[in-house]
Amino acid sequence: MNRLRTLVDPFILALLGTVLLASILPARGMFAPFFSGLADAAIVLLFFLHGAKLSRAAIVAGASNWRLHAAVFVTTFLVFPAIGFGVSSLPFLAPPVASGLLFLTLLPSTVQSSIAFTAIARGNVAAAVCSASFSNLVGVFVTPLLVALLMGGGAAALSWHSVETIMLQLLLPFGAGHALRPLVGGFVGRHKSVLTIVDRGSILLVVYSAFGAAVVEGLWHRLSPASLGLIAVCCVAILAVVLLLTLVAGRILGFTREDAIVLIFCGSKKSLASGVPMAGVLFAPAQVGVAILPLMLFHQIQLFACAFIARRYAADPIEMVAAARPASA
Template structure:
C-alpha cells in the first residue's frame, strides 16, 4: 500500500478523478433540491470518514509516540507557524499576480493540517522515522480540527472571508464528534478497520469527490468561473510551486541545523511540508458555507497534486541514496 505513490510525470488516479468530477460539475451542476441532497450526502460521508479515522488510530500508540516531542513540535511548527507566515507574506501578490479569492484559497492552504496517508507513505519509501510520521501526521489532523478554524478566524476574517462561532460548532459536529465516537468503539471495530483498508479508502476518496462536486456546482450556479483566466491559473500554479519549494527547503535544512538525524530529518520534511486535502475540503464547506468556495479550494487541489509529484520524486531519490550507502558500507566492511 505504501509504495503506490505517483511518480513524477504521471497523474495520480485520484487527482484524475477530481478533474473528472470538476468537468461533470461544470457540465451538469447540481442545483435546487439536488444540490441540497448532495450537500447532506457530503456531510454524512465526511462524518463517516472521521468515524473510521477514530476507529483506526490506536490511543496507546499515539501516546507512546509523543515521547519524541522535539520531532513533533518541529513538524507542528512548520505546519501551523511557518506555513501561515508564508501565507500572510503572499498578500503582496494581490492583485498583480493573484486575485483576492485565489489569495484567500492560498492562505487557507497554509492554515491546514498535514496529510496522513501520503506523509507516512513518503517517509516509509525514503526510510525515515515511520512511527514518528504516524504519530505526527495523525496528531496534526486531530489538532487541525481546533487550530485551523481558529487560524481562519484570526487571519482570514480580516481578508474578507466570513467566519462565526457557528462555523466552529459545525466543525466539531461534523469532524470531532464522529472521531470521538470512532475512538469509543475502536476496541470492537478497530482491528477490522485496520485490516480492511478498502472501506476507509472508499469513504475517504468518495467524500472528497462529493465535496468537489458540490463546491464546483455552486461555483457554476453563481457564475464565478468567468473571473478566472488561464493566465491567473498558471500564476497560481507557479505560486503554489514556490510555496512548496520554500517549505521543503526550510524543513530539510532547518531540521539538519537543529541536530536531527537523517531518519527524523526525512520525517520532518515530508510531514511538515504537506497539506491535507481530505481535511481541507470538508472544513471549507463549513467554514465558508455562505460563500462561493470553488475558487477558495482550487489552490488546495493544485498544491495537493504538486506535493504528491515533488515528494514522490524526493522519496525515490532518498531511497536510492540510502540503498547506495548501505551497499558501500557492506562492501567496505567485507
C-alpha cells in the same frame, strides 16, 4: 510500464476527472445538499475507521509529539503568512487578487485530506489527526487576528459552527471508532482496502461538492483566463516553496519517516472548508468571490500535488525515507 503508472497516477486522473465532471455537471438544486451531505458522511466514516484502526498507545504517542505539532503550527501560521505577504506585494498583481492570495496563506490546515494523504503515504496518522485538528481549531481564532494584522481587516467574531463541525464530524467519530475498537478493530485490520476506498473516496466527494458549488456561483466568468493562470502560477509557487521547506525541516529536526510525512502533509495544506465561511465573515459580500478564488485553485493544486507525493511515499518508501532522514555525520 511501472514507470508509466508512476507518472500517470490513477488517483490524480480520478481527481482531474472529478474536477471536469464538476465543471460540466455540477450538483445543482436538490442535488447540491445531497452530494455535500454524502461527502460529510464519507468523512465521518473515514474518521470512525481511523479511530478503530489505531491503538491507544499510538494515539497517546501522537498527542504527545509536541515538536511535530509545533513544527506544523509554525509552518501554518508563521511561514505560510510570511510567504503570502511577500507574494501579495508583487506589483503586477491586482489588489483583489493579491488580497485573496494573502488570505489563503493565513488559513489553518485541512483536516480530512491531510489525514487521508498521511494514511496513503503510511505516515503517523495519530499525530496527523492531533496536529490537523489542533490547527483547525486554533485557526478559528488565529486567522482573524492575522487578517487584522496583515490585511487591515476587522477581526469579526466568528461563530462556533466551525468548531462544532470539527467536533461532531471529525473528532467524535474518531473517538467513537476508537472506543469500539475491541468490536470492530479486527474487521478493519483484516480489510485495509476499506480504508483506502474511504480515504480516496472522501477526497473525491469533497472536490466534486466544493468545486461544483464554485462553478454554479460563476467561477469561470469572474476572471479572464490570463488572470486565472497568473493566480494558478502563484499558488504553485507558494505550495512548492512550502513543500520544500517542510521536507528540509523534517531532515533538520531529525523526524522519523512517519513524522516527516505528517509535517509535509499537514504543514502544506490550507483549508477550503474553513476558508470559505471565514471569508464570508471577514470580507464584504462583494469581495468574498475574488477572495476565495485563489483558495479554490490552491485547494485543487495541493490535492493533485499531495496525491502524487503520497503515492511516491507508498510505492517507494526506501527512497523517501532517505530523503526524510537527517544526513549522518
